[in-house]
Amino acid sequence: MLSNKNYKDIRQKRTSSKFRSHILSRKKFEIEPDEIFLDSKNIPRFELDQLEGRIEKPINKKVFSFLFIFFVIIELMFISRVWSIEISKGEAFTILSENNRLRSVRLFSNRGVIYDRFGNKLSWNDVDSRRYSSEGLSNMLGYIGYPSKRDTEDIEMLYSKEMIGKAGIEKVYNNILSGDAGIKLIETDAHNNIKSESVQKLPVDGGNIYLSVDADFQSELYRYIESLSLEKDFTGGAGIFMDLSSGEVLSIANFPEYDSQVLSSGEPREKINSYLTDQRNPFVDRAVSGIYTPGSIMKLVLAIATLNEKIIDPNKEILSTGSISIPNPFFPDKISVFPDWKAHGLVDMRRALAVSSNVYFYEVGGGFEEIKGLGIDKIGEYSKMFGLGEKTGIDLDNEGVGLIPSPEEKKANSPEGDNIWRIGDTYNASIGQGDFQVTVAQMVKMVSAIATDGVLLTPHLIKKCEGRCGDIDMDKFTGIEKLKIPPEYFKIVKEGMRMAVTDGSAKGLNFSNIKIAAKTGTAEIGSKYVNSWVIGFA
Template sequence: MRSDNILTMFLGNKKRHSRDIDPDEIFLDSSNLPQFDTHQFEGRLEQPIPKLSLALLWGFFVLVIVLFSIRLGNLEIARGESFARIAENNRLERVPIFAERGALFDRNGTPLAWNEPLLGEEFAARVYNKMRGLAHVLGYVTYPARDTKGMYYKESFSGMDGVERAYNDVLGGTNGTLLIETDAQGGERSTHRESLAENGENLVLSIDARIEEALYTRIENLARDVGFTGGAGVLMDIDTGDIIALVSYPEYDAGVLANGTPHDVETLLADPRTPLLNRAISGVYTPGSIVKPFLALAALQEQLISPDEKILSTGSIAIPHPYLVGEESVFLDWKAHGWVSMREALAVSSNVYFYEIGGGLPQGGGNEERVGLGIGKIKSYMNLLGFEKRTGVDLFGEEIGVIPDPAWKEKIFHDVWRLGDTYNTSIGQYGFQVTPLQAARAVAAIANGGTLPIPRIVTRIFSDDETNIGGKVLPPKRTQLPIDSLHYAVVREGMRLGVLEGTAQGLNIPVVEVAAKTGTAQVGTVKKIVHSWVTGFFPYEHPRYSFAIVMERGPSDNLIGALYVLRGLLEWMAVETPEYLK
């Protein structure tokens, strides 16, 4: 073959090959694979994206955009104000403007609690009168407090006891707010008062601080000299319920509780004499014979006995023994008084007389049957006179005491009530417990002829632009008792006779005529510890004030008790505050 033909043939073949399909460009599909499964990826090098996948992908992107938009809107719109406040607070500091706490005054205008500037602080210190006996009446406060960064986490005073607690909202006022603008470095740029402080209101108390201190001192001295662990006393206006003195011994130091060291506070809390207890309203004591005037009143109202009918006291009363057939249970009088009427029984404090009018006397053994009040009516009349109830005094922590009855005995001792339980309750023993304030209040009803006053400490509220003789006067409150007024006169006469020739002769003093009832309550099973009581009122002819004093847990062989506290107080009052004895 010629060379040019060979060349032409070669070139022509080359040209034709360039137009043919390259093997690398071949795509495998069902046309060249007869067994190809069109529903699988086998045999494929590429596959187009399905429409559903594209739709899901686009949906995902749209969802992300929508969620982002919602979040952005929430940050910018819904919470924009909140973030703005945060930013503003980084620039503006709010500082409290402390309100002045209201001051306290006694009935004569003597300052009892006030405020003085406190070095290095934006609030004032609370200062209390140093006269003795005021702690439980006034109470104490805790102060505003800051954290380690100097920010206040507690912006107000808090009353923690006494009047400070009971009238905390009235005394506290309302703090104001000072806005301080700062720069990026924390420097102060300007200040602005956002709101003004409203000072608290001032209070006038019914207390006479002079008598309060005199009563406290006499209770303290007797407790130390004789061995009583504590004591309490109340002197009250029988018509208004104004409390002239309310004393609890021992008392506490308000300064220790407000800002004392931990050691000082621990020492106070560990004191076995419990100085934090307000014994006048929270201390409950076995009353002993001071309940006898109230029992006499109930018996007269129920017409169980006339004032002049006499009962024989041979020194004891005997009834059939509840367990031993043929044996007797004997209940003692403190001495044989002979035949005594109601007035005489009150004067000499005859137990037998009050056993019989309280529990009655079953027939037999030479006894003539007598119907007594029974525990149900005893409890009912004691409730009527305010026992086992709160008096309503404007202080926190008041206890109600106990008048024992069958339900109480079943709960405490899981035993049935017996006649002997009624006898013991009739002379203020067994489970009977009262507070000194309850006793003074009930005696007030006897003294005024049947009105039970609501005791009160605060009598007037006034602001800084008023005087302590103006402001809001709080009206007294009282309850009328459904007992014949003639019966009160009999009981008053019996209590006066007790001072003239009975158990309260120590109060037969020239400075004022007193009517009184003493009581000695045995404490515990061995009966070597006693509470010593005296209750009553003065002046006798025109009563103005009732009183109740208890000396707590003294030796039973001691002959000097609560009566001598009152005597010393009255003799002091005759010189220092004679206006109360007229």
């Protein structure tokens, strides 16, 4: 039996135990305030789907913390920007605001005049245009035009109205001819009315350049090349005459050529469009930029190399029956035939040069029977010695480099074809065929070295400069390099060249009043075209 007192104690303990159990259960399963009424009847008829009747929760303190940090960051960014504008870059913005009322204007200088060696004007200024003189001079002189992104990265120059040299002498010596532009400051008010003007820097006119060319002689050479090209149905032609004592170019003509006046003025457009569509490429300076297969004029280098390497006595005769035959590398039971242009009979070195015997130079170049031959490496070595395969240094733009054939070159350019160097390749190289590529300027440098017993001259057009001449380095044109080859070897080759004029392939140059030594060359280009050469000296 339990007394009332004991019963109350037991009930109180049970109630206390249930309360503690409820508290623990709530901590484990948190009950939201509005969940208290989940079992209650919706007496006020709230739209529960529209969240009516739900008890609002207090905003979490973390939200206020996040907003506070966000606005602090925005404030710091604003302060940083103000600091950049007012303090860090304040001076730059001040200058910018000053420029809003101070305008800088370029004062163009007068472009320098280009003269020939006798003081005849070739290019000069006439009111607002550039003027050019005589035919046959345009590819050499070039033309002027507005600068493009290919010419300069100077933004101010790109948007100026100052003309610059775009080709030829106008481009090569643009820094001298263009002078220095001046600067004038113009102060304007808010309505763009001029308040004052002040010249900050006076313009300096460009320097005047005297070229080594004879304009009349060059025009005559141009007309001759034009006439011959039209008569023989040649695509075009070029010619260079150079002073053997100095390297000064006396004439450098190209056909066809553009008109410097037309390109500089930009009109008529029809004429310019005709240049662009002309398949003869009048924009190509054939004397400097064009590269061509040399043909038999390379026999001069082969002759010097043969003598210097003692491959054969110059008086020893070789029989030319019209061709030379060797075993075919692909079909051993057959032969490969390398033709001469005719049967010359027995020829020594002088006679071989005079009549341009292919068989003679096949044998001394590539070897045949008891003659060892130079071999392709020696041919390449002496070609480089005479300035082939590299720029001559002539003061015109876009000078070509050319190509000297070699086993390495053949392998690189024929990765999937027949890239093995064979004796036939050496034979072709020995007469300037195959992959040989040269420029007219290189051939002038080469033949001048033969004429001067090994002096390598740098062909150039500038003779002198007046006025603002800058830092022209005339020494690079007057420096002399001498090949270490005995003079008697050059004498033999020059005798062969003279014989070519008196009784050989260059008899058309045999004049009574001038003594000329020359060498001709013809290189076949496919089945349709040929490169026809004549080089020499007087």
